[in-house]
Amino acid sequence: GAGVSQSPSNKVTEKGKDVELRCDPISGHTALYWYRQSLGQGLEFLIYFQGNSAPDKSGLPSDRFSAERTGGSVSTLTIQRTQQEDSAVYLCASSVLAGGPYEQYFGPGTRLTVT
């Protein structure tokens, strides 16, 4: 079946602009995660959704970052007033259900470049 998909695959934006990153999890997966991968910081957790609620937002680096999930499926990560330090690959993952943890399946990522 289809894996996790993310769009866009690449995004170049000017400092100060807002961006939206989209994640389509594997159908039927109730848990969804956002991570960020950068050279300096490695792979960092951002936020975890169980259904449409986010019991763990502890990894969001500032209040410029927000995320939502609707219909227990698609999720959007929004970064407002982007800064150069936001440049990274943003990865989305999903797992079959909460209460595990179960293996997480990752999407190809969105490479964000803030100029």
Next chain:
Amino acid sequence: AQKVTQAQTEISVVEKEDVTLDCVYETRDTTYYLFWYKQPPSGELVFLIRRNSFDEQNEISGRYSWNFQKSTSSFNFTITASQVVDSAVYFCALSGTQGGSEKLVFGKGTKLTVNP
């Protein structure tokens, strides 16, 4: 706090050599899970294995094997008879069961290069 350490930043071997990737973890949870992921040059993280803290049996899958030792808080990964296609960055990760979060805490990764 949970922490994963992969002390080997880069390893280079010649094809057919065996190679072991080290992973040491720290956690206060009594129940936890350990994972290995592979990130080939194409970039997408690929799940390899998940083990829970109550199962210390070693596991073998083809040329891959994993050695889990709670006494040393280690979960090492061995590739036997390495191949060029094994070249990738390998990440060890930890997930606890406390606090309602199932986030993965990753090590910094080990870049493996297998030369022909």
